[in-house]
Amino acid sequence: MSGFSNASTTRKKEDSSASSDQCSDYLTIIISGQMFGIPVLQIQDVLGPQKVTKIPLAPPEVAGSLNLRGRIVTAIDVRRRLGLGPAEAGKNRNMSVVVEHEDELYSLVIDRVGDVLTLQTKNFESNPPTLDPAWRNVSVGVYRLEKELLIVLDVSRLLGSIKI
Amino acid sequence: MDDLIAEFLTETNESIESIDADLVTLEQNPNDMDLLSRIFRLMHTIKGTCGFLGLPRLETVAHRAENVLGLFRDGVLDVTPEYVTLIFESIDRIKVIIAGLEETGSEPQGDDSGLIARLDHVYESRGGGDSDEPMPDFDGTAQAVESAPPVEMIPEISAEGGGAEAQGETEMIPSVSEEAPSGGTDQEHPPAVAKAEEKSDSKSDAQGAPKESAVSAQSLRVNVETLENLMTLVSELVLTRNQLLQILRAQKETEFSTPLQRLNHVVSDLQEGVMKTRMQPIGNAWSKLPRIIRDISIELGKKVDLQMIGQETELDRQVLDMIKDPLTHMVRNSADHGIENPEERLAAGKPETGTITLHAYHEGGHILIEIADDGKGLSTERIRKKILEKNLATAAELDSMSVQQMQQFIFRAGFSTAEKVTSVSGRGVGMDVVRTNIEKIGGSIELRSVEGKGTKFIIKIPLTLAIVSALIVEAGGERFAIPQLGVRELVMASQTGQNRIEMINGAPVFRLRDHLLPLVTLRDILGLSAPESANLADGGRGNRYVVVTQVGGYLFGIIVDRVFDTEEIVVKPVSCILKNIDLFSGNTILGDGSVIMILDPAGIAKITGEVEALENVGAKVGEGRVDARQKTSLLLFRAGHGAPKAVPLSLVSRLENIKTSTIESTGGNMLVQYRGQLMPLVPFDGGVNLDGVEEIPVLVFTDGVRSMGLVVEEIVDILEEYVEVQISGNSGGLLGTAIINGKATDVIDVGYYVQSVNREWFKTHGDDPYEKDGQSRRRVLLVDDSPFFRNMLTPLLSVAGYEVTTLESPLAALKLCDEGRTFDIIVSDIEMPEMNGFQFAEKVRSGSQWQGTPMVALTSHATPQDMDRGRAAGFTGYIAKFDRETLLSTLAQTLSEYGEAS
Structure with a gap:
């Protein structure tokens, strides 16, 4: 179990010139090469690969459940949730981030965890209308970074719509 | 919300609960002064605290009710149902106000003038002691009285804070007056008064009822949430301990083992201790019931007595919460549907007052709760009609159903057999919800009802869910x-x-x-x-x-x-x-x-x-299961060739080692002198080699005063097993082969060996009941679905001199009945597929031509309840399956009794 601090060793500031602007911190995660962000304050834990118990009959997005220090956490396969195919073998570390949603813990299984970024709201934009509806549903908007785009995930929408 | 108010609410809710129950008791024992004082004191405390907290509406109601209670206490007013109802109404009003208070933090709006007027009327008229007329209808004049409150009450209200309080106490229990602080000095400090009052309360309790004060002094109010958290933590601890123990098991020698064992014990104790804190007596869930029953009986004009046994039985709070409503519902049902009107009861030859009994007790990690009434029971006819009406089954299906199966329908949604919908029950929401709730917590519910006699529900629930x-x-x-x-x-x-x-x-x-x-x-x-x-x-x-x-x-x-x-x-x-x-x-x-x-x-x-x-x-399956799970004690021995042999232990009277030197031989039979008599010895399977053997083991079978010995090679073991004869034996002397203790074992047919000894041995003894009058042999019909028992009992009975007809099902027996065959006595198993023994007996008793034939039930579980049920169904006797002696003596006795009677 790698601690949260490990994942946040490097902390960069994108575009530090506009310091008057409002900032928020995001943990970046990589799924299928695309960078996503989740507000840091929503994240409870960052985990390495875990032993997951499969749950029969559960929605396909549910990867199973795991034991996090005595609490049972439901693991969500975010790739599946976003309609992406299974990851190529050996390429990813199968990490997960643990978030709380309606008093329950969920671990979002993703490919990789990146840095924590402090981003300025002036670089934020709402979702482009051409975005895949499946993605638009779980995304709040997009940050323009220097080299790439970061999609902000809305955890409650990501989890809330999973139904049997 | 104000902390003080929150505290007050918790306290008052508790008091109110107990007042309810106390008042019902008081109504039954109007002279119980202790009880009356307690009720008065509770009301008084509510009133006092309200005044202090500034809750005028609550205070007024409590105050007026207290006035009337005071009259009870002073003996001016008799405790009659009308007045008690009035107090109940006041309590209900207090509950409503408190509920409002709980929600909003302030007293809800509302008009209590009608109620207050009636309370005042009682107080004034009785207080003056001049009027004896019953409670008048006050609706018209309520306003008038309210607008002009009696003058003499005003000073008392104003004196609320201090003096009156202490005085009230003193009045009630004079012996406390010395200890109670003088009211005057505390005038400015109402909280102190409240405390002093509490103190004197507990002191007076200590004198009047030492038990209560001991409990209250040692108990502590803890927030439920705290306990729940504690429980969760302990659960985690238990899991961690389990993990540790698992690791320990994998390691042979480690210095951790001793401390871990210690930890193990402590955690177990801790778990038990914390569980205990969650336990509550079931009486808490019952406290509302006396009131409910009282209200129902008044509303419906019935007389109902509620008996509660085992209130102190404890179970998990969570479980308690889950069963509270089902229980209330069922008790209500019993009073409404079960118990008849007094007239009907008298007409049916029952006491005027119906009884509902609640009984809770522990049994093997479960709590059993029985709710029984002696009312009219479930009407099969009405259930039948309702089933057809609701299209739940066809008439043909119903015909093949047993009474019990039909009764199960009351657990279906929307099924109520009450003829009219009362405010109490009959709306058809009920038993299905009850069952769902109980099954949700892993419990089960069972129903036994005899039309005309009453209904009994048995709820089985786990002790804890955690x-x-x-x-x-x-x-x-x-x-x-x-x-x-x-x-x-x-x-x-x-x-x-x-x-x-x-x-x-x-x-x-x-x-x-x-x-x-x-x-x-x-x-x-x-x-x-x-x-x-x-x-x-x-x-x-x-x-x-x-x-x-x-x-x-x-x-x-x-x-x-x-x-x-x-x-x-x-x-x-x-x-x-x-x-x-x-x-x-x-x-x-x-x-x-x-x-x-x-x-x-x-x-x-x-x-x-x-x-x-x-x-x-x-x-059906339920009953079959009980039968199927019945274990039989078997004696395992070795004799003859092949597989080990077994015989039901109950058939064997004694095991003996007999010296070969004492064996004598006459006319080709081996004999031995045994307890002053000659006992024939039969070697198993033809031949046992006696040469060079000093002693041989013998199984002794006894019938009356005669015995015979079966010579075997070695007695191996005695064990309890489920016996299922799987392969029927073809050779004489074997019933068949069964798997016993994991090995194929031959079960021997004792009857065969008994018969192989000269029949005369068994026929000529003196107390033979059948031939002494020179009568022809008595005819016995034996109904049992198990070939094992049929095979075992037939020789036994025929050796005893009966003419035995065996059948494997009651249906076949009923066919014989229709054909006009007659028997002197019927012996029937209880647990059988298709139709069980009870149903069989009921059928026979309900006008068949065997109506007068005595019937003896044969069963593997002979509990008193089963016996009662058997008797109710029409059995004359009830015998445990392996009790051979009793079977024979009961048969003889029943036959002679019936012989005399006819």
């Missing part, structure tokens, strides 16, 4: 937990032979002793793929495990791939997004740290569509 024992199984490579509560037994099914799984059009079934057990494959219903080798229908790996599971009265088998251990688990709710999977009741963390899903047997039964069948097969 920690359960579960069986860990594997299916499709995943592990699952099945709560031990629903697991009846585990059976290993092989691919071939007797214990194999058979298919009916693709549906797997299993022969479990006398019944066909429907099976579900866990892998299939969970949608898991089969691990390569095993496949149900063909070859594969071989053995499969069947977890025989019971849900309510419905028995079915779950096929799993592997069975591991049982483990104590803490049930944790599944996450929201998994809530809709009926098959799981929760999840947990095992000792090895992995997460595991807990299967819900009820959900499995439901998802396989078998819940519909539940009502129909429930009764």
Whole structure:
């Protein structure tokens, strides 16, 4: 179990010139090469690969459940949730981030965890209308970074719509 | 909300609960001064505190009610139902106000003038002691009285804060007056008064009722949430301990083992201790019932006596909360539907007052609660009509149903047989909800009702929900937990032979002793793929495990791939997004740290569509199960060739070692002098070699005063086993072969050996009941579905001189009855498929031509309840299956009694 601090060793500031602007911190995660962000304050834990118990009959997005220090956490396969195919073998570390949603813990299984970024709201934009509806549903908007785009995930929408 | 008010609410709610119960008791014992003082004091405390907290509406009501209570106490006013009702109304009003207070933090708006006027009227008229007329209808004049409050009360209200309070106490219990602080000095400090009052209260209790004060002095009010948290922590601790123990088991020698063992014990104790804090006496759930019964009996003009036994039985708070409403509902039902009007009762020859009995007790890790009434019972006719009306079954189906099966229909939704809907019950929401609630917590409910005699519900619930024992199984490579509560037994099914799984059009079934057990494959219903080798229908790996599971009265088998251990688990709710999977009741963390899903047997039964069948097969399978699980004590011995032999121990009188030198021989028979008589010895299987043997073991069978000995080679063991004779024996002397202790064992036919001795031995003894009058042999009809017993009893009875006809089912017997055959006595088994012994007896007794024939029930469980039921059904005698002596003596006695009578 790698601690949260490990994942946040490097902390960069994108575009530090506009310091008057409002900032928020995001943990970046990589799924299928695309960078996503989740507000840091929503994240409870960052985990390495875990032993997951499969749950029969559960929605396909549910990867199973795991034991996090005595609490049972439901693991969500975010790739599946976003309609992406299974990851190529050996390429990813199968990490997960643990978030709380309606008093329950969920671990979002993703490919990789990146840095924590402090981003300025002036670089934020709402979702482009051409975005895949499946993605638009779980995304709040997009940050323009220097080299790439970061999609902000809305955890409650990501989890809330999973139904049997 | 104000802390003080919150505190007040908690306290008052408690007081009010106890007032309810106390008042009902008071109504029955109007002269109980202690009780009266207690009620008065409670009301007084409420009033006093209200005044202090500034709750005028509550205070007024409490004050006026207290006035009337004061009249009771002073003996000015008799405790009559009208006045008690008035006090109840006041209490209800107080409850309403308190509920409002709880919600909003302030007193709700409302008009109490009518109630207050009536209270005042009673107080004034009685207080003056000049009027004896009953409570007048006050609606018209209420306003007038309210607008002009009696003058003499005003000073008392104003003196509320201090003096009056202490004075009230002093008045009530004079002996306290010295200890109570003088009212005057505390005038400015009402809280101090409240405290002083409490103190003097407990002191007076100490004098009047030492028990109570001891309890109250040692108890502490703890927030439920704190306890719940504590429980969760302990649960975690238990799990961690389990993990540690698992690690310990893998390591042979380590210095950790001693401290870990110690930890183990402490944690166990801790767990038990914390569990205890969650335990509450069931009486808490019952406290409202006397009031409810009282109101119902007044409303419906019935006389009902509620008896509560075992209030102190403790169970988990969570469980208690879950059963509170079902219990209330059922007691209400009993009073409303069950108990008849006084006139009807008298007409039926019952006492005018009906009795409802609540009885709670522990039994093997469960709490049993019985709710019994001596009312009219369930009307089969009315249930029948209702079933047809609701199209739940056809008339033909109903004809083949037993009374019990029909009664099960009351657990269906929307099923109420009350003729008219009363405010109390009859709306048809009820028993189905009750059953669902009880089954939700892993309990079961059973119903016994005899028309005209009464109804009894038996609820069986687990002690606690927090920690359960579960069986860990594997299916499709995943592990699952099945709560031990629903697991009846585990059976290993092989691919071939007797214990194999058979298919009916693709549906797997299993022969479990006398019944066909429907099976579900866990892998299939969970949608898991089969691990390569095993496949149900063909070859594969071989053995499969069947977890025989019971849900309510419905028995079915779950096929799993592997069975591991049982483990104590803490049930944790599944996450929201998994809530809709009926098959799981929760999840947990095992000792090895992995997460595991807990299967819900009820959900499995439901998802396989078998819940519909539940009502129909429930009764039958349930009874069959009891029979099937009956163990028999067997004596294992070795004699002759081949397999070990067995004989039911109950048939053997003694085991003896007989010296070969004492054996004599006459006319080719071996004899031995045994207890002053000659006893014939029969060697098993023809020949036993006596040469060079000093002693031989002998099984002695006795009938009356005569004995015979069966010579065997070696007595091996005595053990308890389920006996299922699987292969019938062809050779004489063997009933067949059964698997006993994992080995094929021949079960011997004692009758054969007894008969092989010269019959005269057994015929000529003096107390032979049948031939002494020179009568022809008595004819016995023996009905038993088990060939084992038929084979065992037939020779026994025929040797005893009866002419025996055996039949395997009551239906066949009834056919004989129609054909006009007659018998002197009928001996019948109770647990049989198709029709059980009770139904058989009822059929025979209800106008068949065998109506006058004595019937003796033969059963493997002869509890007093069973006997009562047997008698009610029409059996003359009730005998335990293996009690040979009693069987013979009962037969002889019954026959002679009937002989004399006819």
